[in-house]
Amino acid sequence: MSEVAVLTRHLYKSYGKGKTKLEVLKDLDMTVTRGTIYGLLGPSGCGKTTLLRCIVGRLQVDSGNIIVLGNRPGARGHEVPGSLVGYMPQEIALFNKMTIEETLSYFGRIHRMSRSKRKSRMEFLLQFLTLPEADRLVENLSGGQKRRVSLAVALLQEPELLILDEPTVGVDPILRERIWEHLLRITRQLNSRTAIIITTHYIEEARQADKVGLMRNGRLLAEDAPNNLMNLYKEDSLETIFLKLCHADQNTYNLDPKGENQKPKKPTMKMVNSAHDPAGETTPLLQQDWEDIDAFVQTPQQKCHCLFGLPSPRNIFAQFLKNITFMKRNIGFLLFQFILPSIQIILFCVCIGNAPYGLKMAIVNNETQGLGQLFIRELDNETIDKVIYKDMNAALDSVRHGETWGVIGIGQNFTQDLFQRFTNISGVDNQTLDGSSVQLYLDTTNQQITLQLQETITSSFQAFSEILLKTFNLNPNLGQLPIKVNDPIYGSKDPNFRNFIAPGIILSITFFMATGLTTLSFVIEKKEGLLDRSLTAGVSAFEILLAHVFTQLFVLIVQVTLVMVFALAVFEVPYKGPLIWVILLVLGQGFCGMTLGVIFSAVCEEESSAIQLALGSVYPMLILSGIIWPLEAIPEWLRYVSICLPQTYAAEAMRCVLSRGWTLLDMPVWRGYLVNTAWSFGLLALAGIILKIKS
Numbered sequence: 147m148s149e150v151a152v153l154t155r156h157l158y159k160s161y162g163k164g165k166t167k168l169e170v171l172k173d174l175d176m177t178v179t180r181g182t183i184y185g186l187l188g189p190s191g192c193g194k195t196t197l198l199r200c201i202v203g204r205l206q207v208d209s210g211n212i213i214v215l216g217n218r219p220g221a222r223g224h225e226v227p228g229s230l231v232g233y234m235p236q237e238i239a240l241f242n243k244m245t246i247e248e249t250l251s252y253f254g255r256i257h258r259m260s261r262s263k264r265k266s267r268m269e270f271l272l273q274f275l276t277l278p279e280a281d282r283l284v285e286n287l288s289g290g291q292k293r294r295v296s297l298a299v300a301l302l303q304e305p306e307l308l309i310l311d312e313p314t315v316g317v318d319p320i321l322r323e324r325i326w327e328h329l330l331r332i333t334r335q336l337n338s339r340t341a342i343i344i345t346t347h348y349i350e351e352a353r354q355a356d357k358v359g360l361m362r363n364g365r366l367l368a369e370d371a372p373n374n375l376m377n378l379y380k381e382d383s384l385e386t387i388f389l390k391l392c393h394a395d396q397n398t399y400n401l402d403p404k405g406e407n408q409k410p411k412k413p414t415m416k417m418v419n420s421a422h423d424p425a426g427e428t429t430p431l432l433q434q435d436w437e438d439i440d441a442f443v444q445t446p447q448q449k450c451h452c453l454f455g456l457p458s459p460r461n462i463f464a465q466f467l468k469n470i471t472f473m474k475r476n477i478g479f480l481l482f483q484f485i486l487p488s489i490q491i492i493l494f495c496v497c498i499g500n501a502p503y504g505l506k507m508a509i510v511n512n513e514t515q516g517l518g519q520l521f522i523r524e525l526d527n528e529t530i531d532k533v534i535y536k537d538m539n540a541a542l543d544s545v546r547h548g549e550t551w552g553v554i555g556i557g558q559n560f561t562q563d564l565f566q567r568f569t570n571i572s573g574v575d576n577q578t579l580d581g582s583s584v585q586l587y588l589d590t591t592n593q594q595i596t597l598q599l600q601e602t603i604t605s606s607f608q609a610f611s612e613i614l615l616k617t618f619n620l621n622p623n624l625g626q627l628p629i630k631v632n633d634p635i636y637g638s639k640d641p642n643f644r645n646f647i648a649p650g651i652i653l654s655i656t657f658f659m660a661t662g663l664t665t666l667s668f669v670i671e672k673k674e675g676l677l678d679r680s681l682t683a684g685v686s687a688f689e690i691l692l693a694h695v696f697t698q699l700f701v702l703i704v705q706v707t708l709v710m711v712f713a714l715a716v717f718e719v720p721y722k723g724p725l726i727w728v729i730l731l732v733l734g735q736g737f738c739g740m741t742l743g744v745i746f747s748a749v750c751e752e753e754s755s756a757i758q759l760a761l762g763s764v765y766p767m768l769i770l771s772g773i774i775w776p777l778e779a780i781p782e783w784l785r786y787v788s789i790c791l792p793q794t795y796a797a798e799a800m801r802c803v804l805s806r807g808w809t810l811l812d813m814p815v816w817r818g819y820l821v822n823t824a825w826s827f828g829l830l831a832l833a834g835i836i837l838k839i840k841s
């Protein structure tokens with residue numbers, strides 16, 4: 147029984163759901179023996195790759211049983227996926243920015259090979275597969291050379307099960323022959339326990355296999371030694387036999403227009419080396435019917451019910467080294483990552499929070515002589531660019547035409563009415579009050595400009611009235627509003643919007659940079675099949691995630707340091723508290739961002755990029771609402787959604803540390819840290835779970 151390397155029974159696998167459901171494997175039975183080569187043949191799209199991915203444990207079957215090397219793929223402690231299996235996928239799936247040596251070392255580490263073993267295997271494979279120098283970058287190799295490196299990766303640890311998906315495509319005939327020679331040598335060795343499954347489009351090439359499985363529409367039409375099949379069908383070409391079987395299979399379907407055969411029933415007859423006449427044969431020709439699949443499980447432990455095993459430091463280290471190599475080779479991109487958040491914070495500080503200046507205002511002074519002129523002189527020249535008009539209508543037209551932001555009008559009797567207003571307090575009428583007022587006609591479409599103009603004109607009037615009061619030997623403070631603003635308890639007398647929003651912006655920049663970069667690197671790895679290859683080699687999704695976090699942490703620290711230098715030193719955002727707590731908060735945000743990035747890239751396949759779009763657009767809105775505007779000004783239902791996000795708490799905590807100089811004993815700061823940390827680890831766990839489920 148231990149001679150069986152791979153056994154599949156009643157295997158069903160489909161992609162999609164509902165109307166788009168595509169049944170790829172249908173009641174597939176397959177038996178691969180140790181020490182043999184199994185050629186899996188079939189037309190494009192018949193399900194070969196799907197079957198191989200189920201065998202290596204990268205795809206879950208819908209129903210049916212698979213036993214690989216004595217246990218179910220993915221069973222706890224069973225190294226399938228892992229070192230027991232060498233898998234060469236159809237796509238190249240290699241790290242372009244790594245050299246051949248680095249690639250083989252990376253997989254060698256994952257397979258726990260010693261340095262000397264790695265070296266000797268590498269030397270052998272380089273020579274055997276006629277690979278170029280080991281220090282050549284994969285991206286600079288030809289297509290055929292890349293395929294050979296991919297094959298070298300599969301052969302590296304001398305696995306007990308070698309699965310090669312079209313290894314000879316794009317390989318010259320001489321090398322193809324050598325590859326077959328090598329595969330035959332592996333299986334022909336005395337007491338060889340290595341089984342090889344190979345798919346190929348070159349059907350005749352598979353004659354050298356010990357057994358071939360002819361596959362069509364997700365089923366095996368026949369499974370036997372090539373010679374047996376040729377004797378049985380009295381043909382000397384596998385291709386002709388395959389065509390015959392396909393035609394026979396096609397006829398079965400044609401005879402069954404209602405599609406009752408769409409789900410083929412388990413064949414009742416198993417024919418091996420029988421003298422059965424194949425003419426008109428329509429039932430799959432299979433070798434044996436082993437119903438008691440559990441008899442092939444060598445270890446009682448079957449399915450792994452745990453979500454995570456303990457992460458292996460070795461695998462994390464291998465991933466970490468790989469990530470570092472990537473960074474080294476993409477130094478331009480790395481520098482760009484370093485400075486991008488700084489560019490963002492510089493632009494933010496330069497553009498946001500400054501007072502508007504040079505605002506064009508139309509001035510109409512209807513007085514020929516008097517105090518009107520004095521008031522106009524007192525208007526702040528930096529904020530207001532005065533454009534003098536003689537006629538009120540022309541001045542109002544200038545606002546209507548967008549040439550000025552408003553009109554400041556002084557009436558004919560301004561000086562006289564002003565004296566009346568101050569000296570005859572008990573008898574002053576509304577007309578006099580009106581005449582002594584500066585008339586404003588504003589374009590209020592821009593709130594910031596309107597507020598700035600109102601504030602400038604009000605303070606200019608106070609300065610003007612102080613001069614006036616002094617002239618009459620009166621206390622100049624009489625002109626002030628009877629409200630005295632004392633020194634603030636926290637913050638400055640002149641609070642500015644930039645300082646208020648800076649903590650939130652710093653956190654958001656860090657958060658979204660980390661999300662974006664993580665999504666990018668994971669999506670690239672996934673798209674190129676690298677993630678899949680690492681997972682098949684036995685690295686867990688959680689180990690990949692942890693290694694990424696460690697590498698990205700380095701980038702994050704540089705980013706955060708630069709951002710802090712610009713925000714606090716160059717643009718002088720005030721800070722009182724211990725800087726280390728601020729830095730910890732920002733790093734926490736980066737960590738959150740990273741984990742969200744992993745979730746994005748794990749959840750969002752192309753078809754579900756709508757989710758990515760939705761999350762990516764709604765989430766920032768919630769964050770911004772929580773950090774740009776005071777929570778007290780947000781509708782209550784949204785307020786609670788916003789404050790559930792760690793950015794809001796973190797921004798609050800950061801503002802406290804920066805401007806109040808509070809210590810960790812303060813409630814808002816504690817809350818900030820706690821929520822931030824809980825959220826980060828919550829997301830990390832979620833990312834791990836999603837990756838695990840997805841993989």
Ligand SMILES: Nc1ncnc2c1ncn2[C@@H]1O[C@H](COP(=O)(O)OP(=O)(O)OP(=O)(O)O)[C@@H](O)[C@H]1O
Pocket residue numbers: 161162168170188189190191192193194195196197236
């Ligand atoms: N992730 C997927 N989602 C939906 N359909 C898929 C997916 N992967 C494969 N398929 C479909 O399943 C069918 C079998 O694909 P598979 O890759 O297993 O075929 P194959 O026999 O290996 O083909 P080839 O020889 O061309 O590589 C194809 O119709 C393919 O389009």
